[in-house]
Amino acid sequence: MFQEDMAGSPPSCPSAFAAPRLYPSVLAARLKMTSKEQRKQWEAEQKTLAALRVQEDLLDWSCEDGFPDLHRVAGVDVSFFADGTYAIATVVVLSFPQLKVLWERSAAFRLSVPYVPGFLAFREVPALAQLMDSVPCALKPQVVLVDGNGAFHPRGCGAATHLGITVDLPTIGVAKDVLKVGEVNSSLARRVSLTLAPGQWASLCEVAALFRPRMGKPLVVSPGHRISLETALQLTRAICGTSAPEPVRQADLRSRRAVKAWHAGQEVEYLSNPRLRHLERVQAVQELAEQGELRTSERVDVTRSKCKWQVKAPVVPQVEEDTRTWGSILFGWMCVCMSRDGQP
DNA sequence: GCGACAG
DNA sequence: ATCTTGTCGC
Numbered sequence A: 001m002f003q004e005d006m007a008g009s010p011p012s013c014p015s016a017f018a019a020p021r022l023y024p025s026v027l028a029a030r031l032k033m034t035s036k037e038q039r040k041q042w043e044a045e046q047k048t049l050a051a052l053r054v055q056e057d058l059l060d061w062s063c064e065d066g067f068p069d070l071h072r073v074a075g076v077d078v079s080f081f082a083d084g085t086y087a088i089a090t091v092v093v094l095s096f097p098q099l100k101v102l103w104e105r106s107a108a109f110r111l112s113v114p115y116v117p118g119f120l121a122f123r124e125v126p127a128l129a130q131l132m133d134s135v136p137c138a139l140k141p142q143v144v145l146v147d148g149n150g151a152f153h154p155r156g157c158g159a160a161t162h163l164g165i166t167v168d169l170p171t172i173g174v175a176k177d178v179l180k181v182g183e184v185n186s187s188l189a190r191r192v193s194l195t196l197a198p199g200q201w202a203s204l205c206e207v208a209a210l211f212r213p214r215m216g217k218p219l220v221v222s223p224g225h226r227i228s229l230e231t232a233l234q235l236t237r238a239i240c241g242t243s244a245p246e247p248v249r250q251a252d253l254r255s256r257r258a259v260k261a262w263h264a265g266q267e268v269e270y271l272s273n274p275r276l277r278h279l280e281r282v283q284a285v286q287e288l289a290e291q292g293e294l295r296t297s298e299r300v301d302v303t304r305s306k307c308k309w310q311v312k313a314p315v316v317p318q319v320e321e322d323t324r325t326w327g328s329i330l331f332g333w334m335c336v337c338m339s340r341d342g343q344p
Numbered sequence B: 001g002c003g004a005c006a007g
Numbered sequence C: 001a002t003c004t005t006g007t008c009g010c
Helices: A023-033 A036-051 A120-133 A159-167 A186-194 A229-238 A246-263 A274-290 A326-342
Strands: A072-080 A086-095 A101-110 A143-147 A171-175 A201-205 A208-211 A219-225
Touching: A036 A159, A036 A274, A072 A120, A072 A246, A086 A120, A086 A246, A101 A120, A101 A246, A120 A159, A120 A274, A143 A159, A143 A246, A159 A171, A159 A219, A159 A274, A171 A229, A186 A201, A186 A208, A201 A229, A208 A229, A219 A229
Parallel strands: A072 A143, A143 A171
Antiparallel strands: A072 A086, A086 A101, A171 A219, A201 A208, A208 A219
């Protein structure tokens, strides 16, 4: 049990949190604080949930041209206060294909768990799941895009998968950096990205692909829950703006805005104990699974899967002519420089 | 012992 | 994740 769970009341005054910024050291200290017992428990939960992951399309919308039955997509994100003890979780629901924001909710919560690579979900998903619960039925999203990984994870259970299973919605993981999973790492991804023109993608392994937006860093796309990698990629491409999928961009923008608003002294909604509520929820999911009420599926072991890095051109090219911008060209050049450093 | 490591 | 300015363009 983390001490923070005992803290009761919401923060009421920004000036009360003028704590010094100790990011690197605080992180290092907390990382060591995470006991081996805790890690084992987390790993066990991830394995249990990974076994419940539905890896094929289980959707209420069609994947055919233009996704005719898809009307609402959601994005989620978390932004942090400078003192590292509070954060704001945001859920946004957008219309499809217009990609206009239909609904938003942002709320502050106390961070009760450190960030440990491979265990992001335990830090961010409880608050996000609680917010997802409050989405009005009429606005319930048909798919959720998560900042992070889905099945592309050492135990097949990244934050997108964790969230998808606990709220029982299709999810897609979109990560800005490459988590090391088996043979896949950032240097492999860098080599693959050099072969990618804007708008193209290439697979990294069975459950992850690298997608190059028109501008900016390539994204790691992996299915979270109730969706295939193919469909996840297809949809991500369809809703990707210039550098990121619109739902995650909106969630990012709005959660940061909420942090700034907080700093400016505005009242912000507060979630009391997302982690404790989430523990009960996960338990409920596991019990349902034991009773056979939940569908289970075979887990793909990323670690043992071979890398297929053949480049595949997009079905519908997003960039017809050479409309590459300065930033895009500069990025390509930086990639070349970085790969030179990386090569013997 | 040191480095790696989604957000 | 967070720390950060000016600047160019619509």
